[in-house]
Amino acid sequence: MVSAPRGRYAGRTATERRAERRERFLAAGLELYGTEGYAAASTERLCAAAGLSTRQFYEEFTNRDEVLLELYDRINDEATAAVTETVRAAEERGAGIDELIRDGLRAYVTTTASDLRRAQIAFVAVVGVSQAIEKHRLERRARWVDLICEVADAAARRGQVPHRDNRLVVTAFNGATNELVHTWCLSEPKAPLDDIVEALARLLIGALVLPDS
Template sequence: MAEGGRVYGGLPHLARSEQRRQRLLEAALDAIGEAGIKGLSLRAVCARAGLTSRYFYESFPDLDALLLALFDSVIDEVTAAAVQAVATAPWEALARSRAGLEAGIHVVSSDHRKAKVLLVSSSGHGPLQQRRREKLVEVAGVMSKITREFYGAEKITPTDARLTTITFAAGFIELLDEWLSGTLAIPLPRLVDHMAKMFVASATVHSVSSG
């Protein structure tokens, strides 16, 4: 026995299960990239992944669960890329904002499949709409933490940071949808520059409690 169960083909059972799960996610990404949500079916995904339905249900209870996991993976990749870029950017507000936006947008602008996943999430699909809201709040939390660390926690209250970052994160996602769909026909550098300046301008806004 090895950690994670019995070993087959040099890999523990849990590692093989995770490998199959990743194959299914990649297959779903390809299917959506080619035909959008209409291309996503259990049969199509299993055929692309070279797996039977038995292995599909080992990883996901249904197609909605697969779609949610795929959406999570794209948003998490965008967030991780942005956080890494901000961490290595010069210690200057606009430079850090631009770096984070450029890195995050690059994840989806350089891979049309991932862009399609984001666009599907705004198309009205029920479970995705709820997950989209949840991830928006999660991303805003990451932004809030970075913003307060940069400007100083004593200058920006948690509530002010939350108000600002949720507003910005929601606007950013909607604006990115417009740009990815082609509705907003402007060069990427202008999109990044405009959003970066908007965030820097609003980052330290302080509102007075009425209660």
């Protein structure tokens, strides 16, 4: 009979087991924060939902704020990747600016809001938790402004929109996006996500395409 390698248990290394535990805590956070809100989900409830101990929790996280931030960053990272890939594909096939913007916004809304728990974390639960988390949230929002401005600048070079500094209007659009999805999360009945995409597309197309007066 061959002995298992040192440091392995049930065929998994200690690193693999810790990674699995971390994912279980994150899955518990997604469910609790995304359905009941951040304030309602204590560390003890996170541990119970994950089926793990508080000792194991503190081996992975300093506090439950870290769980919220990791979920928030994961959602934003996945949305950024989806939007970047979608916009690149639209640019490569020579899509018009209307199609490019709608495709990019659909990728964003689908990634962040198809699962209501993700939308609740990204647009509701993360708001106003603490100064540190609010600072982080605003920094992540600023990255979206940078990305949209880069897309607009590339469109301007292709002659699809006027050449100008779009940072102020894109910042306003970014705020409108967060407010719209925040309100959508808390409303019943909820409008179809296609309606959210279309409302945002009209705002952004109008902002980028409208000529200077």
